[in-house]
Amino acid sequence: xxxxxxxxxxxxxxxxxxxxxxxxxxxxxxxxxxxxxxxxxxxxxxxxxxxxxxxxxxxxxxxxxxxxxxxxxxxxxxxxxxxxxxxxxxxxxxxxxxxxxxxxxxxxxxxxxxxxxxxxxxxxxxxxxxxxxxxxxxxxxxxxxxxxxxxxxxxxxxxxxxxxxxxxxxxxxxxxxxxxxxxxxxxxxxxxxxxxxxxxxxxxxxxxxxxxxxxxxxxxxxxxxxxxxxxxxxxxxxxxxxxxxxxxxxxxxxxxxxxxxxxxxxxxxxxxxxxxxxxxxxxxxxxxxxxxxxxxxxxxxxxxxxxxxxxxxxxxxxxxxxxxxxxxxxxxxxxxxxxxxxxxxxxxxxxxxxxxxxxxxxxxxxxxxxxxxxxxxxxxxxxxxxxxxxxxxxxxxxxxxxxxxxxxxxxxxxxxxxxxxxxxxxxxxxxxxxxxxxxxxxxxxxxxxxx
Amino acid sequence: xxxxxxxxxxxxxxxxxxxxxxxxxxxxxxxxxxxxxxxxxxxxxxxxxxxxxxxxxxxxxxxxxxxxxxxxxxxxxxxxxxxxxxxxxxxxxxxxxxxxxxxxxxxxxxxxxxxxxxxxxxxxxxxxxxxxxxxxxxxxxxxxxxxxxxxxxxxxxxxxxxxxxxxxxxxxxxxxxxxxxxxxxxxxxxxxxxxxxxxxxxxxxxxxxxxxxxxxxxxxxxxxxxxxxxxxxxxxxxxxxxxxxxxxxxxxxxxxxxxxxxxxxxxxxxxxxxxxxxxxxxxxxxxxxxxxxxxxxxxxxxxxxxxxxxxxxxxxxxxxxxxxxxxxxxxxxxxxxxxxxxxxxxxxxxxxxxxxxxxxxxxxxxxxxxxxxxxxxxxxxxxxxxxxxxxxxxxxxxxxxxxxxxxxxxxxxxxxxxxxxxxxxxxxxxxxxxxxxxxxxxxxxxxxxxx
Numbered sequence: 001x002x003x004x005x006x007x008x009x010x011x012x013x014x015x016x017x018x019x020x021x022x023x024x025x026x027x028x029x030x031x032x033x034x035x036x037x038x039x040x041x042x043x044x045x046x047x048x049x050x051x052x053x054x055x056x057x058x059x060x061x062x063x064x065x066x067x068x069x070x071x072x073x074x075x076x077x078x079x080x081x082x083x084x085x086x087x088x089x090x091x092x093x094x095x096x097x098x099x100x101x102x103x104x105x106x107x108x109x110x111x112x113x114x115x116x117x118x119x120x121x122x123x124x125x126x127x128x129x130x131x132x133x134x135x136x137x138x139x140x141x142x143x144x145x146x147x148x149x150x151x152x153x154x155x156x157x158x159x160x161x162x163x164x165x166x167x168x169x170x171x172x173x174x175x176x177x178x179x180x181x182x183x184x185x186x187x188x189x190x191x192x193x194x195x196x197x198x199x200x201x202x203x204x205x206x207x208x209x210x211x212x213x214x215x216x217x218x219x220x221x222x223x224x225x226x227x228x229x230x231x232x233x234x235x236x237x238x239x240x241x242x243x244x245x246x247x248x249x250x251x252x253x254x255x256x257x258x259x260x261x262x263x264x265x266x267x268x269x270x271x272x273x274x275x276x277x278x279x280x281x282x283x284x285x286x287x288x289x290x291x292x293x294x295x296x297x298x299x300x301x302x303x304x305x306x307x308x309x310x311x312x313x314x315x316x317x318x319x320x321x322x323x324x325x326x327x328x329x330x331x332x333x334x335x336x337x338x339x340x341x342x343x344x345x346x347x348x349x350x351x352x353x354x355x356x357x358x359x360x361x362x363x364x365x366x367x368x369x370x371x372x373x374x375x376x377x378x379x380x381x382x383x384x385x386x387x388x389x390x391x392x393x394x395x396x397x398x399x400x401x402x403x404x405x406x407x408x409x410x411x412x413x414x415x416x417x418x419x420x421x422x423x424x425x426x427x428x429x430x431x432x433x434x435x436x437x438x439x440x441x442x443x444x445x446x447x448x449x450x451x
Numbered sequence: 452x453x454x455x456x457x458x459x460x461x462x463x464x465x466x467x468x469x470x471x472x473x474x475x476x477x478x479x480x481x482x483x484x485x486x487x488x489x490x491x492x493x494x495x496x497x498x499x500x501x502x503x504x505x506x507x508x509x510x511x512x513x514x515x516x517x518x519x520x521x522x523x524x525x526x527x528x529x530x531x532x533x534x535x536x537x538x539x540x541x542x543x544x545x546x547x548x549x550x551x552x553x554x555x556x557x558x559x560x561x562x563x564x565x566x567x568x569x570x571x572x573x574x575x576x577x578x579x580x581x582x583x584x585x586x587x588x589x590x591x592x593x594x595x596x597x598x599x600x601x602x603x604x605x606x607x608x609x610x611x612x613x614x615x616x617x618x619x620x621x622x623x624x625x626x627x628x629x630x631x632x633x634x635x636x637x638x639x640x641x642x643x644x645x646x647x648x649x650x651x652x653x654x655x656x657x658x659x660x661x662x663x664x665x666x667x668x669x670x671x672x673x674x675x676x677x678x679x680x681x682x683x684x685x686x687x688x689x690x691x692x693x694x695x696x697x698x699x700x701x702x703x704x705x706x707x708x709x710x711x712x713x714x715x716x717x718x719x720x721x722x723x724x725x726x727x728x729x730x731x732x733x734x735x736x737x738x739x740x741x742x743x744x745x746x747x748x749x750x751x752x753x754x755x756x757x758x759x760x761x762x763x764x765x766x767x768x769x770x771x772x773x774x775x776x777x778x779x780x781x782x783x784x785x786x787x788x789x790x791x792x793x794x795x796x797x798x799x800x801x802x803x804x805x806x807x808x809x810x811x812x813x814x815x816x817x818x819x820x821x822x823x824x825x826x827x828x829x830x831x832x833x834x835x836x837x838x839x840x841x842x843x844x845x846x847x848x849x850x851x852x853x854x855x856x857x858x859x860x861x862x863x864x865x866x867x868x869x870x871x872x873x874x875x876x877x878x879x880x881x882x883x884x885x886x887x888x889x890x891x892x893x894x895x896x897x898x899x900x901x902x
Binding site for chain 1: 473474476480481484485486490509510511512514516522523524525526528529530531532534535536538539540541542543557558559561562565566568569570572573589592593594595596597623628630632635636637638639640643645652653654655656657658659660661662751753754
């Protein structure tokens with residue numbers, strides 16, 4: 001059995017992952033648009049020696065007000081844009097990794113390559129890009145499209161997008177800039193590489209007008225369990241942000257993903273699988289339960305019913321404390337029936353059902369003392385279900401604060417988490433090997449072969 | 452005659468605007484990719500109470516190595532991306548405005564609206580967007596196009612782009628977010644406005660997923676003297692970044708631009724015209740001249756000849772200290788002949804000619820004591836050739852330092868520049884009125900009419 005330390009990330013979006021986060025008495029409801037709010041949480045995570053902060057993102061907001069009145073009762077609308085926010089955080093933190101989602105569907109690879117390279121330089125080697133495809137019509141409508149791209153086109157585009165971005169990041173070798181004031185030579189032209197990419201979705205000449213970065217290149221993160229996404233992860237990713245709810249499923253996912261890496265010539269250790277976990281921690285189990293109950297009671301019924309709308313239609317005419325009716329208006333019938341079966345199995349009322357959905361990020365939910373939480377996390381590491389976790393707190397900054405004050409010391413006592421950063425780069429802290437520019441590597445291989 | 456204070460901006464790109472900036476003994480040659488280098492210069496400008504720092508930008512680098520060997524001797528290639536850089540600067544400065552170029556040709560309006568809104572929030576109301584169109588094939592090639600868009604299409608797209616961005620910025624009225632924890636109401640739906648833009652170049656539904664900003668909306672800057680650009684400026688801009696080299700031309704440009712504003716119902720004072728100025732300042736004229744000579748002698752002949760290539764072809768076979776030959780290979784013959792006529796008139800050698808071109812940003816060049824420089828700046832303000840200036844220093848940080856230490860005190864003695872910031876927002880420091888969301892304004896007009 002391994003005795004491995006885990007990696008930890010703090011996911012931040014809006015005010016936390018609980019649907020009622022903004023109504024918590026101690027949460028500043030305008031926090032999602034306030035730089036200082038995120039700076040405070042990032043510093044808490046850095047104090048706890050987390051590997052990274054992580055921002056999910058979307059480039060559109062929910063358009064349908066179903067049930068009527070629910071939209072204006074949700075706090076998931078206005079927020080700061082993550083790349084500007086992470087750049088500002090870079091200037092005010094020193095060690096923590098800075099990871100953001102950017103969609104491959106409604107962006108251009110040149111912009112994305114350039115911005116993350118810039119963030120990696122500004123932060124001294126702490127940038128990471130979470131590769132996603134956009135899936136919602138709300139996003140398509142903001143980018144001159146009437147409908148979103150179909151699944152295959154999105155992933156085909158995403159794969160090529162990643163190839164272009166990583167190709168652009170290798171434009172300049174690490175020692176390309178000689179800066180010889182006496183001779184007037186600024187760079188060595190043999191170490192500048194023009195990409196000349198011509199593909200199905202993109203034609204990008206390059207080179208990138210950004211310098212080599214402290215990490216060699218930014219860290220690549222992939223989120224989501226879709227088949228094509230897993231291939232992109234196996235081929236490229238340094239970190240996978242997973243959403244697994246039980247040990248057996250997480251182990252299967254972990255094993256499957258790592259097994260896919262062989263065909264890309266990659267060792268399993270090069271990819272860190274980090275499932276999402278929402279923790280509600282107290283000094284006693286009763287205290288944790290009380291914290292949880294307080295939030296659950298604050299869920300607005302309309303917001304709760306909105307989270308069920310796609311699968312069950314408008315349930316506002318049904319008694320909240322009565323049974324969950326069979327799904328008849330589901331957009332995706334299989335998901336709707338899976339949800340309904342769960343509700344039947346656990347004999348949940350409508351209120352209990354939406355409370356369950358609204359409590360976290362859709363991943364693992366752990367509630368109890370620091371020991372309770374550490375027990376499960378340790379087990380997931382030991383049984384190869386995870387290499388670490390992305391904390392998706394119910395509400396910020398408290399969810400992060402509780403974890404850093406209560407759970408982190410317990411993980412350290414068990415030898416499961418660092419007391420000091422090993423490196424100033426995210427790559428170094430993740431324990432990943434140095435990245436060598438493909439052209440430098442090619443030259444080294446050629447030199448070796450001719451020896 | 453007016454006795455008006457001037458506005459001041461500091462333009463920063465690469466290591467300054469002199470072609471030999473990177474070879475100056477005191478300039479760190481890797482500065483353009485180093486956040487701390489720009490932070491230092493931004494803080495110098497903030498100490499001098501400048502209105503703003505300003506970043507030009509391009510999304511591609513020169514592709515042709517003409518004359519051969521010149522490309523790798525220029526420092527204009529790798530740099531930090533300005534929006535990430537300005538966001539990092541926002542966290543480390545307190546009053547200075549943060550303005551960046553972003554192209555309307557190879558961007559999407561939703562991204563641009565969102566990023567500048569985010570920067571405005573992060574900085575507490577100090578963001579500005581410099582609206583440009585891209586013009587080079589090098590940029591087109593990085594965005595899946597074989598050739599750049601023609602002039603009319605670029606400006607037509609730019610106009611619609613600005614309409615979409617400003618429309619998105621008005622998505623949420625200033626008091627839209629009620630944050631009523633007790634009732635569960637997060638925002639007032641009457642104060643959220645869906646754009647539903649459908650135009651020739653873009654379809655953008657909105658609303659923007661970014662909050663109202665401290666300035667109401669970011670400051671709009673327009674650069675460039677092209678006919679269509681001036682219309683965009685007259686209709687929308689708060690600041691124009693001009694490049695005028697003589698008083699008569701600057702006065703005509705100033706008057707013409709302000710006259711265009713009437714048809715958009717805008718008062719002339721709502722637009723600040725700020726020509727570029729490169730200053731070389733010494734405690735004596737001899738000291739200034741010595742500083743200038745030092746840089747001029749550092750211009751690499753190949754870099755100098757590269758700056759003449761488009762108009763004159765490869766001059767590397769001609770003696771540098773001989774006359775400038777008639778342009779025969781010019782891409783744009785009228786510009787080439789204008790240049791040639793100037794060289795003939797001033798009887799310039801090839802070396803003297805490229806030294807003239809390489810010395811600054813192409814705008815006004817002032818050399819001498821603080822009094823000399825202040826005299827000209829004052830005259831331009833008094834004769835309505837400018838409302839202020841964008842400093843384009845030969846090299847950073849020294850060009851900015853000299854100006855702040857020598858010229859700024861002289862301008863203050865003359866009552867021409869502030870000693871303290873009037874406001875914490877760029878809009879406030881520029882002396883512009885508060886921006887009122889169009890929907891709020893519409894409601895106020897309706898209420899007034901029904902009184």
